[in-house]
Amino acid sequence: MIRTLFAATAAWLLCAAALLAAADIREVTSPGGITAWLVEEHSIPFVSVEIRFEGGTALDAPGKRGATLLMSALLEEGAGDLDSQGFAAARDDLAAQFEFDAYDDALTVSARMLTENRAQAAALLKSALVAPRFDADAIERVRGQVLSIIQSDALDPNRIAGTTYDHLVFGDHPYGSARYGTAESVAALTRDDLIAAKDAVMARDRMYVAAVGDITAEELGALIDDLLGDLPATGAPLPPPAEMDLGGGVTVVDFDSPQSVVVFGQKGIRRDDPDFFAAYVLNHILGGQGFASRLMNEVREKRGLTYGISTDLLPMDLAASWQGYFASANEKVAEAIAVVRAEWARAAAEGVTQEELDAAKTYLTGSYPLRFDGNGRIAGILVGMQSEHLPISYVRDRNGYVEAVTLDDIRRVAARLMTPDALRFVVVGRPVGLPAGG
Known part of the structure; x- marks a missing residue:
């Protein structure tokens, strides 16, 4: 069997x-x-x-x-x-x-x-x-x-x-x-x-x-x-929405290692926000598309400050976060953080190029069907759609939402969401030039 x-x-x-x-x-x-x-x-x-x-x-x-x-x-x-x-x-x-x-x-x-x-x-x-x-x-x-x-x-x-x-x-x-x-x-x-x-x-x-x-x-x-049918009819009430304390800055946790691990982030966007797909495409361009992302190009390819860096939108039920991750040698991590801040500020001020937008749409629409690689995965996606209050038609319509994102949408959402001064960095290691605490 x-x-x-x-x-x-x-x-x-x-x-x-x-x-x-x-x-x-x-x-x-x-x-x-x-x-x-x-x-x-x-x-x-x-x-x-x-x-x-x-x-x-x-x-x-x-x-x-x-x-x-x-x-x-x-x-x-x-x-x-x-x-x-x-x-x-x-x-x-x-x-x-x-x-x-x-x-x-x-x-x-x-x-x-x-x-x-x-x-x-x-x-x-x-x-x-x-x-x-x-x-x-x-x-x-x-x-x-x-x-x-x-x-x-x-x-x-x-x-x-x-x-x-x-x-x-x-x-x-x-x-x-x-x-x-x-x-x-x-x-x-x-x-x-x-x-x-x-x-x-x-x-x-x-x-x-x-x-x-x-x-x-x-x-x-x-x-x-x-x-x-025999489960209890009602469960416990859900907790209230989470208040996010993101005042910016760097917090260093001392850890004996030749490299530092960095988690950074800011407030994100809810899944039901009308601007979600513009933010989703923007994140893909900035840090979500592997070696083709802006941050990979600036932090790894041009400067050799990390092996990899990525960002993700995290629209949880009770809060929405926009987070990133990388690791860097202790003597390079301060420079890497400065580059991340600069790229965050550049995207907030300028948005993205048409070439970047077209490439992101091609990848996001082409890779979408690959998610459905088994009946268990499909069942999980259908449950996720229900929990996010999406209609059954979303499976057919999703790529259209991606294709509908324009440069103006990206610029508007970048200016609305991206707050370089409020980025919070947590660094675990012994980074040079970044004092412990913060």
Whole structure:
């Protein structure tokens, strides 16, 4: 059965992009009132189901940081009458695959199951969602794994830079601390805390569902009613929007290393902002297109100050950030920061060229279909579209939004958003010419 599933996966990868181009994405409402998006594809005998619960680790209770992530890691560690080993054996016997994870804004459940075993696999997944055991031995084992990650992150300059930046920018908001929690908070978590975390996030009022593969609308309706109908009706209220403290400047964290890691950023733009696509194209030109980006050209190619530099728009549910990353030798990092600031200021004042805009459009529209490289990926994209309140037609219309961006749009958005003086840099290392603190 496992070999069958892998063969099905390989075949699906060959036709996924073509499938989506002609896909009939349907909105399905189950008899119990649960909404899902569906793409039927009956040539391969398996289906992917993706579930997203809004809120994620941002719903950790005060003093319980890390509870949602630890809870999500334990969902497969025994459920119903099956302990951890029994659950794993049952899943493997069915050639099913389940993945659970928790992020700042969402807890995600990804499931893949063969058509011949779909009923049994769905029943097993349901037990993990509604009746996880949270056995003491499993809690301690997974807690130990999380504590090991926390310990490792404390010695990783990339992680230190990211968590320092987040704390400076977001403060006491959940976005301001690592989703894993701290060694102290994780060590103190109890089984009751995990049950409370599950009830807070895994509820029907905050879920989005998609399925892609060998299943009909009627079959999907019955499956999701049975799978999700017994979850609590409502979860915990979402936290308030995050206030971003970005006053500019450089913060140095001392770390014994021959190079410095740098995270930098400013306020970004919400996904539902009318100017989002202009900002998206602008970011691609500035730092999002690998070796062709302005920052790569100025910081790496012309001056040799880094191996790589990139920027991303991060429109989270409760805040919008625009962040970048690079690493540079300690004696070169001050110059690299100066170049980044100068390029930020140049884009804010001048926008971009027509040649840059045309090249960005060609890349962004041409690479878009490559995202749909499997039914699991497609299901994840459909859930993401729902959570961002995009219409089903977005898959067909998205490239048109990119093509519609003009030079005037870029100039307007660059002048509106880009604030070189407010860029906040966090440097982890021993940079020459940049004092510690800041």
